[in-house]
Every structure is written in structure tokens, then in C-alpha cells.
Amino acid sequence: MKKMKYTSTILKTVLLVFIFISCENKNPNIIKSGVDELESLELGHPIDKNQMKYNDTIYVPIYSNIYVTRVNQKCLLAATLSIRNTSYSDSLFVTKIDYFNTEGVLVKNYLHNSISLPPMASINYVIEKEDDTGGSGANFIVELSGKNKHVKPIIQAIMIGENGTNQGFAFSTDGYSIKRSKDIE
Template structure:
């Protein structure tokens, strides 16, 4: 009987000490770049020409063999408000010969905060000096895009991947 009274007293104490927690629903607001405060404004440009290295095959075994890699160039529009227009994407081999014109007289529009990519398959053997030449423009000065190439291979149970950043050859403010 004594244990029953102690147990009931403890149960009532625990019950009374518990606070009622209401479940709150959090409503996520739509992303709005207007609320972002810029402390250090970035350089704004209207057009650029990029050189981006691509390593479609890399040497190994004292340079006597080559390991093939697929690759792609990613173009990230980092401007919150304005599209950019990709006007040229050329892929050249180690000797500088044009292998592929990705756009063939069309223009790719990259909307604000959007990313596009251009892919080169692992079967390509354009060499360690292959490269992309990218030209883009905008209607007004925008944040310059982030442009990089990524090389990947996942053959024979092995994984190799790395990225490479390009060099601006020309730009218009």
C-alpha cells in the first residue's frame, strides 16, 4: 500500500511538472534576393570570353599509357536578377583543332541562379591540353558567372575526379 501511494504521488508530480508543448508549423518563405545585404559589392561585367582546360585523358605509367576521363563544363549564373546568354561553346583538342561547336549558331539562355553544362564523353581522346572556349554576354552588367570544368572516371571499380577553373581572356564592363 505504501508503494502504491508513493507511485501515485510520483505519477501526479511528473504529470503536473510536464509542460504542454504545442507543435508549431514552420512556413518557409520563398527565396527573395532583395533581402540579401551586400557588404562588399562584386565586379559587374556585360560579357566575357573564358579559356577552360579539359583533361580528357591523363598520362600514367611513366607517360606510356593514358587514362580516359569524361568531362563537362558547368556555367553557373550567379546573378540574382538577370539572365546571361551563352553565345559560343567550342571544344578544342591539345593541338588547338576544333572538335565540337556545342551551340551551332544558337544561344543558350541561363536564367538567374541557374546552371547549364556541356559534356564530353570518356571515349574522347582530345588529350591533356584540350579546352573549352566559352563566350557569354548579358543585357546589362551582372555578377560574373562561376565557370569550371570537372573531369570524372568511374571505371574498373576506381574513381577519379577533379575540377579545373578557367582563365578570362577578354571582358566587357
């Protein structure tokens, strides 16, 4: 009888741990300390636009799913938006990250405040595989600024998926400038 109670207690404990883990925050940007590393980069104040010599708006194609068979069976993909500051000495300011679906409808604003991205630093935003709100024609619009007009950031998206038990694939897309301001002397 004691053995059955002990076994029952262990099973209940394992079940509770499993339930707790399942309800855990699934935000991929949260690091183990419980801090959202992307929010920690946000500035508490607006940037001084008069000091900015570089301003650009970047369009980044994203694929939340792709069609993989003749009968248009969809394969869901995980996607990562990667923003990289290639400067050795100058910070890059990210002022907007908006995610749009195939129909051009805004799905999510990722920034509350501008981010200061230090020299040679990178940030990533993850769209999880189960999030199919973007569809096959999703995209990000990223707005950037810098005090140096020669800043050359790299903005890409990496998608990864699987089709079957042993068939994985990954591919990337590059961001394209759609509205660069004229260089300010």
C-alpha cells in the same frame, strides 16, 4: 519441341532489345522525353549586343585523358563543362561554346544559337569517356554576355576517371577570362 521454340523466341526478343538499346542515341543532353534540354534553351533570334553591358570570353582547360604510369599509359576521362549563372535576377547569355583539341584545332561547335540562361540556372555539356578527340590539352572557349555589368558567372570543368577496379578519381578546373570587354556605363 514447343519449349525449345519458346526459349528461342525469348532469346531472340532479348537479343533484339539489347541491339535496340545499344543503338540508342547516346547524347547525354537528351532527357527521357527525347528533348535535347540544351537545344531547348537556345534562342530563335540573335541577342541585341547593344543591350549587353557584360561580355567575356572564358578559357576552360579540359583533360580527355591523363598519363597515370611511368610508361605514359593514358587513362581516359569523362569531362563535364558546367556554366552557372550566379545572379538572382539577371539572365546570362551564352553565345559560343567551342571545343578545341591539344593542337588547337576546333573539334566541335556546341551552339547553333545563343542560349538564355535564367537566373541561378546551370547548364552542363558532357564529353564522354570514350571521346578522346580532345587529348590531354583540350579546352573550351565560352563567350558570355549579360545586360548587367556585375554578372559573375562560374565556369568550371569536372573530369572523372578510373585506374583499375577500385581506383576512381575526380578533379576540376576553373575557367579563366581571356578577353573581357571594358565595362559599359
